[in-house]
Amino acid sequence: MKINLLNMKYLKLAILALFLMNGLSTINAQDKDNPWAIGIGINAVDFYPTNPGLAGHGAWFDEYFNVDDHYNIIPAVTKITVSRYLTEGFSLEAAGSLNKISKMGDNSTSDLAYYGLDGALKYNFIESSWFDPYVTVGGGYTWLGSLGTATANGGVGFNVWFNDNVGLNIESKYKHTFESNIVQHLQHSAGLVIKFGGTDTDGDGIYDKNDDCPNIFGLAAFNGCPDTDNDGITDSKDDCPNVAGLLALNGCPDADGDGIADKNDACPNEKGTKANKGCPDTDGDGVIDKEDTCPTVAGPIENKGCPWPDTDGDGVLDNIDKCPTLAGPALNSGCPILPTIEVMATLNEYARTILFDTGKASFKKESINILRSMTDIFKDYPEADFVIAGHTDSVGTDRSNQLLSERRANAVRDYLIANGINPDRLTTVGYGESKPVDTNKTAAGRQNNRRTEVTLKK
The missing domain is CATH 2.40.160.20 (Porin)
Incomplete structure (x- = not known):
């Protein structure tokens, strides 16, 4: 060129x-x-x-x-x-x-x-x-x-x-x-x-020279600083940056409006006092409502804010009643007087000798006196609850024996109820031939297996 x-x-x-x-x-x-x-x-x-x-x-x-x-x-x-x-x-x-x-x-x-x-x-x-x-x-x-x-x-x-x-x-x-x-x-x-060529380290669209938080993604409204919870308070000044809150509480919420930030409020959804860390005490007994079993009635702390009751109605207040849910005389510290091992042994001697008509749940005449004696023992212990269990020998099918054992246990219960025993105290169960106490190969053994038993209900 x-x-x-x-x-x-x-x-x-x-x-x-x-x-x-x-x-x-x-x-x-x-x-x-x-x-x-x-x-x-x-x-x-x-x-x-x-x-x-x-x-x-x-x-x-x-x-x-x-x-x-x-x-x-x-x-x-x-x-x-x-x-x-x-x-x-x-x-x-x-x-x-x-x-x-x-x-x-x-x-x-x-x-x-x-x-x-x-x-x-x-x-x-x-x-x-x-x-x-x-x-x-x-x-x-x-x-x-x-x-x-x-x-x-x-x-x-x-x-x-x-x-x-x-x-x-x-x-x-x-x-x-x-x-x-x-x-x-x-x-x-x-x-x-x-x-x-502009430097925007955090990629938030606000260049570093104008960004108050150049290393953290933020908003233009806050000069590049984040407000994660969108409550108008930047994260650096927000004590609760992930939950929207109030300016007066440095960005923390106060769900119940009691002036105590939720993070410091032991009861964030119920208005309370600072003395109780934000929890209410409706009855003013010094036990906060969520720990007070009787929040509207004043009671001692040791009874979870309730006045001492008599739950079982036996005349012994629960604070001194060793069995507050079971009625019992004061002389027995409010606990029911239950039959002794000896009494239960006697009761079962009677129960095992109850005779039923063959294959039925009806009593033989000679069993009536036995049932009367059992009824007297039940009446002597009005606070005790009992379980009446029926058993059979192995003659017949499992199904028929199971049903027969249940009917015989219920027959004993029905007799006791008809003679003044509270039905709430009596529970029945049938075991059929599943729990023999003797051999089923002899007549004597089968007779022993055809029985009723009585136990105290736990």
Whole structure:
């Protein structure tokens, strides 16, 4: 490629400008958050509307949008830009572009390679807006075929931001050449622009320099600090950061509204007093309701807040009644007087000799006196509860023997009830032939197995 000395001079100046812009890249921060921006896109070179008087060219900006006839476009990425924000809307940009020129005004030319390196000072009119118009001035160097020239550039454009970092760029730039062999022209471009470089360590969309909690994901409303429970109090000042609460309680909830934070409230769902750690004591007996068996009636602590009762109604108060749920005389400390082992042995001697009609639950006559004697013993111990068990020998089926044992036990119970024994004191059970006390191979043994037994109910 042949370049005369003047063009070499301009080339050096253009390269110097680019180095200068690179040196300024450490100044300030782009839109105060993202200092850097890169752009990629396509460019179109138009020689037609900038050269009035030249054959095949129109007047200034004539047929500006005549894309089909005058624009030179390669359907590929043909422009790359890098820019650095300075201050108050100003930024510096370096751009490189390439193209292939086949249209020069209304004239055709053999596809000439087109290259451009440009530097520019840009001014954005509106910051922090989705629509971002700007003007640009600068210079650079352009090569067309074997020729090259320095250029002075000026243009307008705008960005449409889709979010804080990505946008669409549209730009139209006039390039004034200093070599008559390359006429002045317009260069249009469209592409994607991406801003970056801001530091957001926690990724919450708030840059570290504005983030009071740069290492913790947070909210813009709290300068980048989190409010996990959304109660309007940042986690760092919230004593209960995971549960929404009240400002007066440093972010902790108070479900019962007693002025005691739930975390310090032993009864968080019932209004209480500080003296009782947030628990109520309705009867004022010094026993909080949840531990007070009688929360509406005052009673001693040792009786769980209840007045001493007489649960079994035996006239002996429970605090001195050794058997508070079983009625018994005071002389026996409120416990029932139960039959002794000797009495139970006598009772079972009677029970085992009760005779039933064969295969039935009806009594033989000689058993009536035995049943009367048993009834007298039951009456002597009115506080005792008994279990009456029926047994059979092995004659017959298991099923029939089981049913027969149950009926015979119930027959004894029915006799006792009919003769004045409280039915609540009597329980029956049948064991059939399952619990023999003698052999079932002899008549005597089978007779011993056909029996009733009485035990104290535990």
